[in-house]
Amino acid sequence: MTPHLIITTDNLTRRFGETVAVDGLTLAIEAGEVFGILGHNGAGKTTTVRLLNGVLGVDAGSARVFGLDPTREGVAVRRRTGVLTETPALDEKLTAHENLHIYAQFYDVPAAEIAPRARQLLRDFELDERAAEPVGGYSKGMKQRLALARTLIHQPELIFLDEPTGGLDPVATRRVHDLIRRLSHDGQHTVVLCTHNLAEAQKLCSRVAVMEQGRAVALGTPAELARSLWKGVRLEIELEAATAATALDALKRHAQARQVTWDAPADEPTGRASLWVSEPAALPDLLAALVHAGGRVYRFAPQEPTLEDVYFALHEEVVP
């Protein structure tokens, strides 16, 4: 079945003077997915969100959101999107309830639905007890939760979350992660998560785009990206230190092993070897070679590359 694409961009470009903030971005985001846009500060993540919402004009290329051109039909696009900005951007003199109520009116939520929706969101985000207080007195976590509630008040189909857990404590972070999972599981929402928190992206995103200097240098699932960067498997082996020398010789001689390193703390009985194995099929043979060489193996663990490995490998390619 052809996936239903919510966002497509083709060579999307935006410049600020001499700086190219988004440089020829081409991507497609499917309905219902949690799509991560990863990158350092200044990589072009926020500018991409602005372009996709039609709050910034496009210099070259094109974008379609819900099949609409955000530059010309920004109002129609923004009616169906919700954006959590990097800073909560709340009106701190107003109460939580007032913040939600006023933003609901901006999105033309029917008057009769505003109060029940606001109450529900305030309950969901555990802010109901202090909903009548000015937001200026809230903690950072509470403000972030309220900003999220505000993002959802008009029940958007497409949600952009720019660093949603920045500065939050672990409990608040988990709550936000749970919410993103809930939103993605109901099939009604598509989430675009802009983050430089790679662990967060690994946990939540089905696919990611890695941005560097305005360009998307990689696009796909974390596993696809890893496969595109590394043909082999990274392997970690814990060996008895006393028998390690002959075992390491065997590893280094093996045709499928490369970049073998050894780390053994002086007062520990075991040490750790790390290496790359060119073909996953060679793993059993490698283990047999170790044992045959007299090595006593405590742990033999092929490592799936993390998104962090992928990200830094890409970063080194782009910024030598």
Add this chain to the structure above:
Amino acid sequence: MNWRAIQALARRDLLVVLRSKGILIPMIVLPVIMMVLLPGGIALFAPAIADAPGADADFEMMLQAMPPEQQARYAAMSLDQVMVELLVLHFFAPMFLIIPLMVASTIAANSFAGEKERKTLEALIYTPTTDTELLVGKLLTAWIPALAVTLVSFVLYGVVVNAAAWPTMGRVFFPNLMWMVLVIWVAPPAAGLGLSAMILVSAKTNSFQEAYQIGSVVVLPVVLLLLGQVSGVMYLSIGVLVIVGLVFWLIDAAILWYSARIFHRDEMIARL
């Protein structure tokens, strides 16, 4: 035009003003001093001012700038009554314009530059309001309260001066036609001048205080009117006020036309 969104924006910005003591207090104190305490005191003590040494010469200068029929009218009145009318009806007229100017520019500075300072602009920009709705919402946020404060000040001024000058005048002498023209024709564009100047200033500044300080130069036309009146160079007649009002309306229209051209999301967000 989504009037519901415009109304929500105006409500939001006004709630922020009403809950910001630093903005609200000057907006109450200044009209009270200028339109209640000062004129009340002057109307009460006008006869004493008329008796002050040198007062005759000063008022002679002002009278000479007036049309002959006005001079003839004053010739039939006592010096104390002339003094009250000169002060209450003429001297305070330009000062009165400071109120719509100041209130509008204060609210506009908070609404435009203050929004940037509070970092709330980005969330607002992502809403489905159009650029025109945002501009209209923010203009009305400043303009309507400025007119309301002006109207309340006008009523208070009338009550205070009529009461304070009753022993001298023996009748309700305020407002006259000139003041009606001032309130209906000149004060609204004066408020517009304050807020449209602030839109221009706010485009280049990032804080309420900075915008407010730079934007304060907008009171200069009013100060010139006041000086012209006091020095006898100009007599603030109905005809002069009609022209002043027309000039203000034209300046407002020009600035608003220009503001509408520069007030765009991508311009605003690029400066965040």
